[in-house]
Amino acid sequence: xxxxxxxxxxxxxxxxxxxxxxxxxxHTSGFPYRILNAQITTLDVVNWxxxxxxxxVGMFGVPLFVMLTGALLLNPNKADEPLRVFYxxxxxxxxLPFVFWTIVYFLWSFRVLGKPLTLFNLGQSLLSGSYAxxxxxxxxxxxxxxxxxxxxxxxxxNRGLFAYLIALWFVGTVSTTYIHVxxxxxxxxxxxxxxxxxxxxxxxxxxxxISIRRQxxxxxxxxxxxxxxxxxxxxTATAGEHYTGYFHSYMSAxxxxxxxxxFFLLVSLPSTxxxxxxxxxRVIHWIGQNTLPxxxxxxxxxxxxxxxxxxVYLNSLTYMPLVDVPVFTFLVFSVSAIVVYALKKIxxxxxxxx
Numbered sequence: 001x002x003x004x005x006x007x008x009x010x011x012x013x014x015x016x017x018x019x020x021x022x023x024x025x026x027h028t029s030g031f032p033y034r035i036l037n038a039q040i041t042t043l044d045v046v047n048w049x050x051x052x053x054x055x056x057v058g059m060f061g062v063p064l065f066v067m068l069t070g071a072l073l074l075n076p077n078k079a080d081e082p083l084r085v086f087y088x089x090x091x092x093x094x095x096l097p098f099v100f101w102t103i104v105y106f107l108w109s110f111r112v113l114g115k116p117l118t119l120f121n122l123g124q125s126l127l128s129g130s131y132a133x134x135x136x137x138x139x140x141x142x143x144x145x146x147x148x149x150x151x152x153x154x155x156x157x158n159r160g161l162f163a164y165l166i167a168l169w170f171v172g173t174v175s176t177t178y179i180h181v182x183x184x185x186x187x188x189x190x191x192x193x194x195x196x197x198x199x200x201x202x203x204x205x206x207x208x209x210i211s212i213r214r215q216x217x218x219x220x221x222x223x224x225x226x227x228x229x230x231x232x233x234x235x236t237a238t239a240g241e242h243y244t245g246y247f248h249s250y251m252s253a254x255x256x257x258x259x260x261x262x263f264f265l266l267v268s269l270p271s272t273x274x275x276x277x278x279x280x281x282r283v284i285h286w287i288g289q290n291t292l293p294x295x296x297x298x299x300x301x302x303x304x305x306x307x308x309x310x311x312v313y314l315n316s317l318t319y320m321p322l323v324d325v326p327v328f329t330f331l332v333f334s335v336s337a338i339v340v341y342a343l344k345k346i347x348x349x350x351x352x353x354x
Contacts, residue, residue, distance in 0.1 A: 001093055009269055009270070009271050010266070010267040010268070010269060010270070011266070011269050011270070011271050011273055011274060011286060012068065012072070012271070013265075013274075013285045013287065013288025013289065014129070014266070014273070014274055014284055014288070015064060015068050015266050015267070015288075016065070016068065016287070016291045017284050017286040017287045017288055017291070018061075018063045018064045018266070019060075019062070019064040019068070019291070020061070020287070020291045020294055020295055020333070021061075021329065021333060022057060022059075022060055022061030022064070023058060023062060023065075023295060023298075024058075024329050024332050024333050024336075025054055025055075025057060025058040025061075025309075025325065025326075025329045026054070026055050026057075026058025026059055026061060026330050026333075027058070027133075027206070027298070027299070027302060028054075028057060028302065028328045028332060029054040029055040029321065029325050029326055030051050030054070030321060030325070031051040031052060031054065031055035031245070031248070032048070032051065032055075032232075032236070032241065032244045032245060033047050033048040033050075033051040033052075033321065035048065037265070043320070043354075046320070046322065047320060047321050047322070049229075049233070049323040050320070050322040050325065051325070052228075052229050052232060053229055053327045054321065054326075055228075055248055056225055056228035056229045056248060056295050057225065059228065059248050059249075059250065059255050060224070060258060060259045060262055062136065062250060063250060063255065063256070063259035063260075063263075064259060064262065064263055064266075065136075065200055066139070066143070066197055066200040066204065067200050067201070067203055067204030067207070067259070067263045068145075068204060068235035068263070069201065069204065070144065070200070070201040070202060070204030070205050071141070071204065071205050071207070071208050071267065072204075073144075073147050073149075073206035073271060074135055074147065074150055074151055074154050074201070074202070074204070075205060075208075076151065076154055076155035076206040078151060079151040079154075079155045080154055081148075081151075083148055086147065086148060086352050087144070089095050090144045091339045093291070093292075093354075094137060094140055094141070094354070096351055096352050097137075097292065097296065097352065097353060097354035098137050098141075099353075100352040100353065101134065101137075101296045101353075102134065102322045104124075104300075105134060105299075108300060112170045113193060114182065125134070130297075133295070133296075134296075136295070139197055142197075142251075143197070143201050146198075150201070154202070154205055159209065159210070161207070162202075162206055163206075165194060165202065166199065166202065166203060166206055167196065168192065168193075168194060168278075169192070169194045169198070169199030169202070169203075170193030170199065170253075170256060171192075172189060172191070172194070172195055173192070173195055173196060173251045173256070174251065174252065174253045174256070176189040176192065176195070176251075177246075177249060177251045177252060178350065181243065181246055182243075185222055186240075195253065197250075198215045199256075200256075200259075203260060203263075204263065207260065207263060207264050207267065208267060212264055214265065215267065216261075217261045217264040217265045217268075218261065218265065219261070219264075220257050220258065220260060220261025220264075221258050221261035221262045222231060222258075222261075222266065223254070223257055223258060224254045224256070224257045224258010224259060224260075224261060224262075225258050226243070227245045227247060227253075227257075227258070228248050228252070228254045228255060228258070231247030231254060232244055232245060232247045232248055234245065235247065267346045285351060286341075287337065289296065290340050290341075290344070290354075292316035292335070292346075292354035293340045293343070293353040293354035294333070294337055294340050296317070296353070297336050297339060297353070298332055298333070298336040301332050301335045301336045301339065302328075305328070305331060305335070340353065
C-alpha cells in the first residue's frame with residue numbers, strides 16, 4: 001500500500017477546527033426537538049427539521065477527530081517508534097489534562113449541578129468520566145494503548161486485506177446497532193473482533209492510501225448527511241420518537257459513510273489551502289492546536305450560558321432553533337476559545353488544560 005509521508009500534507013488544523021465546531025453544534029442543537037403540543041404547528045415542524053439538520057452535520061465531528069488521529073498516528077513510517085517515546089508523547093498530551101478535567105467536572109457535577117455525592121456516583125464517574133463528554137479521553141487512551149500494535153498491522157497489510165478488515169468492521173458495527181435498536185434479540189457481537197471506534201481509527205489511515213474520485217466522496221458525504229436527516233424523519237413519523245436518532249448514531253451507516261466521504265475530501269486538500277490569508281490561517285492554526293481544551297471546557301461554557309442573563313436565555317433568543325443553534329454555537333465556541341486563550345497565558349495552567 002502507498003501511504004502519504006509521515007509529515008502530514010493535508011490541512012490538519014482546518015480539519016480539527018471544522019470538527020470542534022461540529023461537536024459544539026450537535027451539543028447546542030437540542031436534537032431531537034420535543035413537540036409538546038397536541039396540535040402540531042408549522043413552527044413545530046420547522047423547529048424539528050432545523051435541529052435534525054444541525055445534529056446531522058454535527059455528528060460528523062467526533063468521527064473526523066478519530067479518523068484524523070488514525071491518519072496521523074498509524075502511518076507505517078512511524079511503526080519503528082519506540083514504545084517509551086510514543087507513550088511519553090501521549091502522556092504529555094492527555095495525562096495531566098485527564099486528571100485536571102476529571103477533578104474540575106467532579107466539582108462541577110457535585111457542587112454546581114447538585115449531583116448526589118455517593119460512592120456509586122464517584123465510582124461510575126471514574127469508570128466512564130466525571131461528565132458525559134469526557135468519554136472521549138477514555139476513547140483516546142484505549143486507541144493509544146493499541147496504536148503500536150496497529151502500526152505494525154497497517155504496515156504489513158496489503159490493500160485487499162485492509163479493505164476486507166474495514167468491510168468486516170462496517171458490517172459488524174452497523175448490523176449490531178440495528179439488532180440492538182430494532183429487535184428484541186440479545187446479541188453479543190463477539191464474532192466481530194474489530195468493532196465500534198477502532199474502525200474509524202483504522203479508516204483514517206486507510207483513506208490516505210486509496211484513490212477515490214472526488215465525485216464519489218461528495219456522494220458519500222451527501223448520502224450520510226441527507227440519509228441522517230430523512231432517515232430519522234421517516235423513522236420518527238412511522239415508528240415513533242423512541243427510535244429517533246438511530247440514523248444520527250456514530251455507528252449508523254449514514255454517519256460512517258458520510259464522515260468517511262467528508263474526511264476524504266478534507267485530506268485531499270493541500271496543507272497550504274488556508275495560507276492565502278495570513279490572519280485566517282493564524283487563527284485556524286491556533287484553534288487546531290487547542291481543540292482539546294476547547295472541547296473539554298465547552299460544556300461548562302454551554303451550561304453557564306443557558307442560565308438567564310439580562311432577562312434573556314442565550315440559547316433561546318428567538319425560540320427558533322434555525323436561528324438559535326448557529327448563534328449559540330458561535331457564542332459557546334467563541335467564549336470557550338477566549339477562556340482557553342487566557343488560561344494558556346498562565347505558565348503552569350496551560351499544561352493542565354490540554
